[in-house]
Amino acid sequence: xxxxxxxxxxxxxxxxxxxxxxRYDAHLLAxxxxxxxxDVWNDIFRAIHTIKGTSGCLGLGKIEKVAHAGExxxxxxxxxxxxxxxxxxxxxxxxxxxxxxxxxTLEAQGVEGSTDFSPLLTAxxxxxxxxxxxxxxxxxxxxxxxxxxxxxxxxxxxxxxSAAPEANESSGGFGFFDAPPSSYAAASGGTGSxxxxxxxxxxxAATAAPSAEIHRSAASDSxxxxxxxxxxxxxxxxxxxxLARNQIVQKTVGYNDTSLTTAAQxxxxxxxxxQEGVMKTRMQPIGNVWxxxxxxxxxxxxxxxKEVRLExxxxxxxxxxxxxxxxxxxxxHIVRNSIDHGLEGPEGRxxxxxxxxxxxxxxxxxxxxxxxxxxADDGAGINIVRVKNKAVxxxxxxxxxxxxxxxxxxxxxxxxxxxxxxxxxxxxxxxxVGMDVVKTNIEKIGGSVDLSSETGVGTTMKIxxxxxxxxxxxxxxxxxxxxxxxxxxxxxxxxxxEREQAEKTIEYIYGAPxxxxxxxxxxxxxxKKELKLSESTHSEDATNIVVLQADxxxxxxxxxxxxxxxxxxxxxxxxxxxxITCFSGATIMGDGRVALILDVLGLxxxxxxxxxxxxxxxxxxxxxxxxxxxxxxxxVFNVGTNTRMAIPLSMxxxxxxxxxxxxxxxxxxxxxxxxxxxxxxxxxxxxxPEAAGEVDAQADxxxxxxxxxxxxxxxxxxxxxxxxxxxxxxxxxxxxSRRQGVLGSAVIQGRVTDLLDASGVIRSFDPSFFExxxxxxxxxxxxxx
Amino acid sequence: MGSPKTIMTVDDAAxxxxxISMTLKGAGHEVMEAVxxxxxxxxxxxxxxxxxxxxxxxxxxxxxxxTRQLRKTATHHRTPIILLTTESAQEIKDKGRAAGATxxxxxxxxxxxxxxxxxxxxx
Numbered sequence: 015x016x017x018x019x020x021x022x023x024x025x026x027x028x029x030x031x032x033x034x035x036x037r038y039d040a041h042l043l044a045x046x047x048x049x050x051x052x053d054v055w056n057d058i059f060r061a062i063h064t065i066k067g068t069s070g071c072l073g074l075g076k077i078e079k080v081a082h083a084g085e086x087x088x089x090x091x092x093x094x095x096x097x098x099x100x101x102x103x104x105x106x107x108x109x110x111x112x113x114x115x116x117x118x119t120l121e122a123q124g125v126e127g128s129t130d131f132s133p134l135l136t137a138x139x140x141x142x143x144x145x146x147x148x149x150x151x152x153x154x155x156x157x158x159x160x161x162x163x164x165x166x167x168x169x170x171x172x173x174x175x176s177a178a179p180e181a182n183e184s185s186g187g188f189g190f191f192d193a194p195p196s197s198y199a200a201a202s203g204g205t206g207s208x209x210x211x212x213x214x215x216x217x218x219a220a221t222a223a224p225s226a227e228i229h230r231s232a233a234s235d236s237x238x239x240x241x242x243x244x245x246x247x248x249x250x251x252x253x254x255x256x257l258a259r260n261q262i263v264q265k266t267v268g269y270n271d272t273s274l275t276t277a278a279q280x281x282x283x284x285x286x287x288x289q290e291g292v293m294k295t296r297m298q299p300i301g302n303v304w305x306x307x308x309x310x311x312x313x314x315x316x317x318x319x320k321e322v323r324l325e326x327x328x329x330x331x332x333x334x335x336x337x338x339x340x341x342x343x344x345x346x347h348i349v350r351n352s353i354d355h356g357l358e359g360p361e362g363r364x365x366x367x368x369x370x371x372x373x374x375x376x377x378x379x380x381x382x383x384x385x386x387x388x389x390a391d392d393g394a395g396i397n398i399v400r401v402k403n404k405a406v407x408x409x410x411x412x413x414x415x416x417x418x419x420x421x422x423x424x425x426x427x428x429x430x431x432x433x434x435x436x437x438x439x440x441x442x443x444x445x446x447v448g449m450d451v452v453k454t455n456i457e458k459i460g461g462s463v464d465l466s467s468e469t470g471v472g473t474t475m476k477i478x479x480x481x482x483x484x485x486x487x488x489x490x491x492x493x494x495x496x497x498x499x500x501x502x503x504x505x506x507x508x509x510x511x512e513r514e515q516a517e518k519t520i521e522y523i524y525g526a527p528x529x530x531x532x533x534x535x536x537x538x539x540x541x542k543k544e545l546k547l548s549e550s551t552h553s554e555d556a557t558n559i560v561v562l563q564a565d566x567x568x569x570x571x572x573x574x575x576x577x578x579x580x581x582x583x584x585x586x587x588x589x590x591x592x593x594i595t596c597f598s599g600a601t602i603m604g605d606g607r608v609a610l611i612l613d614v615l616g617l618x619x620x621x622x623x624x625x626x627x628x629x630x631x632x633x634x635x636x637x638x639x640x641x642x643x644x645x646x647x648x649x650v651f652n653v654g655t656n657t658r659m660a661i662p663l664s665m666x667x668x669x670x671x672x673x674x675x676x677x678x679x680x681x682x683x684x685x686x687x688x689x690x691x692x693x694x695x696x697x698x699x700x701x702x703p704e705a706a707g708e709v710d711a712q713a714d715x716x717x718x719x720x721x722x723x724x725x726x727x728x729x730x731x732x733x734x735x736x737x738x739x740x741x742x743x744x745x746x747x748x749x750x751s752r753r754q755g756v757l758g759s760a761v762i763q764g765r766v767t768d769l770l771d772a773s774g775v776i777r778s779f780d781p782s783f784f785e786x787x788x789x790x791x792x793x794x795x796x797x798x799x
Numbered sequence: 800m801g802s803p804k805t806i807m808t809v810d811d812a813a814x815x816x817x818x819i820s821m822t823l824k825g826a827g828h829e830v831m832e833a834v835x836x837x838x839x840x841x842x843x844x845x846x847x848x849x850x851x852x853x854x855x856x857x858x859x860x861x862x863x864x865x866t867r868q869l870r871k872t873a874t875h876h877r878t879p880i881i882l883l884t885t886e887s888a889q890e891i892k893d894k895g896r897a898a899g900a901t902x903x904x905x906x907x908x909x910x911x912x913x914x915x916x917x918x919x920x921x922x
Contacts, residue, residue: 019821026814056858063856064812067885070907071818078907163902163919164892190902190919 020072027068028121029239034061035110035117036305042110043308046103047323055092058106062088065113076126077116083138084109090142105137107309163190242335245296252285252292253583256485257602259285260580264604289485293334300378300387301329303342307349311374314353321360321371322353328378333385337479340459341387344452348389348475349374351449356391356473366470368392385481390474396467398424408433414757417725417773420646420664425465429453457615460486460503488582488601490609491560492575494547497609499582499601500560504614506568508576509559516557523761529559529570535743535761536561538570539621545596564615569623580604584611596620647742649721650762652735653770654699660762661770663740667724670731671717686731688722694780695720695731701755701775702768723772730776730783739763804849804921805829809839809865810883811857815906819852822910826917836860840868843875850920851880852904852913855891863891863898870899879920883908 038061041054066081084106090096112131119127259281266278304326315322333341357363357372364370377388402416405427416424427433431450453463461479480486480503488499489508509531511519520529520538527538538559542549559570582601591597595616603609647663670688677684677695684695720731743762755778757769776783806828808819820830831848833839835857843851851869855862862882869875879901884891892903904916 023814023818023821026817030813060811060856060858063885064815067854067883067906068812068814068818070885071815071909073907163916164896164900 023072024074024120027065027072027074028117030068031065031113031117034064035114037061038110039107039309040305042103042106043312045098046100046312052092052094055088059085059088059092062109062113074120074126077113077120080109080112080116080131080135083135084113087138087141096141102141105134105141108134109138240295245292245335248292249296252289253485255285256289256581256583257604260604261606293481293485294332296335297332298335298338299330299332300338300385301326303338303345304329304376306346307376310346310349311353314350318354319359320353320357322357323371323373325373325375327376331378331380331385333479334481337385337459337481340455341461341477341479344455344477345387345389347449347452349376352389352391352393352473352475356393358394362394366394380481384478387477387479388474389477390472392472395469395471395473396425396428396465397469401425401427405430405433414771414773418662418665420662425467428465429463460501485581485583487579488611489560489579490577490582490603491541491558491573492577493541493545493573494549496547497577497603497607498541498573499580499609499611500562500571500614501598501611502579504562504564506561506563509561509570511557511559513555513557520557521761530764531561531570533741533763536568536570537623538572539617539623540572541617542572542574544617544621562614562618564618567618567623569618569621571617582609582611647740648762649737650739650741650767651719651721651737653702654704654735657699657702657704658738658765658767659698659702659734659756659770660741660760660767661721661772665723665772666721667729668722669737670720670722672720672731673717674715684733686720688729688731691729693720693722693729693731695733696775696779697733698755698770698775699733699735701778702770703754723776725784728783730780732770732772732775803827803829804917805831805847806850806852807831807833807839807843807848809833809836809851809853809857809862811835811854815854815883818910819913822913823917826914828917836862836865836868839865843869844872845874847874848878850917851875851878852883852916853880854883855895856885863894863900866895866898866900881916881920 038058041058045054045058062081062084066078066085069075069077069081087096087102087106091098091102096102112129112134115129116126119125119129262278263282266275269275307326308324311322311324352374353372357374358366358368360370363372373392375388375390377386377390379386398421402419402424405411405424406413406416410427410430410433411419419427429449429452431448433448433450456463456477456479459479461477464476464478465473466476467473487502489502489505491498491500509529511529520527522528523535527540528535529538530536536559541547558573558576560573560576561568561570580603582603584599585601586599587594587597596613597610598613598616599611600608601611648660649663649666649669650658650660653659672686672688672695676686678686680692684697685692686695687693719734719737721734723730723732741762743760753768755771755775757771757774759766759768761767773784806823808816808823808830809832810816810819811834816832816834820832823830831842833842836853837859839851839853840860853862853865860868866880866882869878869880880899881902881904882891882895882900883904883906884895885906895903901920902916904912
């Protein structure tokens with residue numbers, strides 16, 4: 015056999031064997047789950063049998079030997095001579111691991127590798143009970159390759175020769191059963207006395223129409239294998255074609271030649287169809303990645319002593335293979351995490367009144383031009399308090415921030431770098447990769463991750479990813495005379511502000527530009543300034559704001575001009591430009607010029623509109639005066655005569671109106687009977703220096719407004735003046751630690767409003783209130799960020 | 800070797816199929832392929848060939864059953880059928896003989912062995 019053929023065949027062997035082993039694993043896991051059937055065993059047997067036979071033919075002795083050892087055991091299992099147990103299945107899974115390892119080494123280095131698999135061989139052998147069950151082939155070692163015709167044995171010596179057939183065959187291992195074909199026909203009597211090969215009727219037919227027939231039978235498997243690099247090349251070419259098409263279409267706009275315009279239109283349509291078609295060839299079902307999951311789930315569950323049932327739906331959902339590659343590791347990590355941190359052990363589940371077996375379900379489906387993947391478990395859900403504590407412990411945020419944080423925000427803490435909730439890092443999920451890497455990887459391909467959790471019910475992670483990365487719709491904008499492409503996925507809306515208006519509507523809060531968009535503050539960035547572009551001669555009669563979304567937050571990007579939306583072909587940037595976070599790639603425009611593609615997240619971080627990951631660690635420092643973008647729902651109220659204040663709604667358990675005549679005194683404090691408890695009332699005005707001297711405007715009224723604040727089952731009432739509004743604002747908060755009772759200030763609804771330091775006030779009123787709650791209690795002063 | 804033959808090779812292992820068909824094509828023969836016994840039966844219906852080389856252990860229909868079925872047809876009543884065997888060689892050989900197969904080749908085999916069978920069949 016010549017080298018190139020050998021190489022080709024080994025390549026085929028690799029593909030075939032990996033596929034076979036995946037099936038093998040899947041079947042074994044199904045068997046372990048209690049499914050059974052001889053067909054399944056036959057299939058399992060055949061996978062190894064094929065590897066053994068093929069590797070033998072290609073002279074891969076080591077693979078053959080290991081496969082052969084497994085085949086012996088599998089032969090007994092499929093015939094029912096042996097009953098499988100869990101130990102046996104574990105050994106059989108080790109077998110596929112060993113074979114994979116050798117095949118991988120073969121793929122990478124061209125040799126089978128030097129790992130010693132004798133422990134595995136012994137283990138396989140140990141499962142084969144010695145005794146009445148013969149080892150089918152162990153006793154007849156693989157014979158030297160051979161063949162034969164049975165006819166070489168005469169009928170009456172068959173039985174004798176059967177005992178040692180090879181001994182009689184000089185060429186070894188082959189034989190003929192009856193007469194060779196030349197005499198077969200004669201010996202069997204039959205219709206013709208001539209050998210079949212010479213039969214006049216059949217022979218011509220045999221050679222007359224072979225090629226057509228061959229095609230038909232070969233086409234029985236109508237799929238062909240195509241080298242991925244070939245597809246990549248095609249995709250690249252289609253990309254170039256799309257660019258050329260864009261140029262032609264753009265150029266023809268100026269012409270009045272109907273036939274040229276028609277041709278350009280046709281080119282346009284055909285190119286789009288071709289693009290779609292080529293894209294489809296690169297699509298792979300997500301099941302290709304998922305097929306590994308049953309095994310991973312099994313191994314992880316076994317190691318942790320948990321019982322897990324895996325359900326998968328939407329296996330056929332197709333994705334571009336580059337995306338499949340990109341999400342493979344993040345998905346594996348999420349699945350591991352769900353079993354490790356999400357699902358409880360059987361005991362814990364029973365106590366929670368759930369079946370001992372946890373459920374992990376994977377779902378994939380197309381929606382709105384995107385692929386949605388959901389990973390859900392029915393575990394304990396994420397313990398928000400624990401997450402917060404952990405984040406505080408790790409210095410990712412201050413105790414006070416933790417108190418003010420909404421549940422949803424707290425959930426997202428697990429995506430922070432350096433965060434891990436497991437009491438101890440197990441070797442399963444804690445492989446040096448945190449959820450932050452998972453999130454970054456998914457966002458890198460234009461996807462998003464969303465986490466929701468319900469205590470005691472489970473956790474669901476939703477991932478949205480684009481279908482393909484190669485060609486994306488984008489908005490083309492101009493700034494400083496240069497053109498830039500902004501991926502459509504991050505685009506929310508476009509706002510055009512006339513010049514006269516711009517001066518009024520674009521405000522500055524502590525030097526940071528903001529725009530009031532439908533009553534909300536939108537932080538702004540000037541593209542020209544961020545990229546240090548030269549001032550253009552462009553006369554600005556209006557300000558164009560591109561409203562973008564990055565990392566779940568919105569910001570406005572001011573550009574000179576908004577040009578058009580276009581399908582752009584993404585070209586990666588060279589290695590030396592990879593360090594620039596503002597750009598994610600480049601593309602060639604219709605006129606042949608290059609435009610850079612903006613990396614929205616990177617740009618937002620560059621403009622300090624979104625805290626960079628490392629920055630978040632520093633925010634636990636005390637005297638940061640930087641403004642930070644915070645989008646929150648706030649309760650706005652008055653204290654004293656006219657001091658306007660706000661508090662995050664997430665901190666408010668309830669709003670009550672309490673009649674003044676219900677107020678009683680207890681130990682010098684005002685209390686009221688509230689839901690069967692005594693609710694202490696904190697006169698907030700007395701803790702705010704500005705309001706302290708003021709007359710309580712509400713003092714003569716019959717009722718008073720109380721904000722009920724609850725922490726760890728204990729409640730306290732904050733007595734305030736008029737409740738004025740509930741607003742949702744993108745806050746640019748100026749932190750200020752010097753003013754008592756105030757966390758800082760922000761512009762809310764056009765007015766400077768102080769944020770009430772609720773926990774600080776409560777702590778000064780009743781230092782024992784927080785004792786049983788968050789670590790904040792150990793910190794007598796409010797920690798500001 | 801005499802005139803070119805038309806040979807059907809049946810194996811669920813694509814690599815083996817390719818190896819056989821490359822070897823035979825290299826020797827100037829016409830080769831057909833089928834992925835299992837059932838597919839082969841289908842392709843060989845009213846379609847004479849000079850030789851069938853088939854694996855034994857295959858999904859859907861194994862080589863033994865395929866041989867049995869082919870022998871019932873007029874077209875393949877006496878087409879030479881060579882079985883590729885690996886496991887429990889003797890048992891398979893006995894079954895193969897009973898089903899009406901012509902001969903066997905033990906896997907793993909080398910190209911020369913394959914051509915050797917042809918040389919014996921078509922002297």
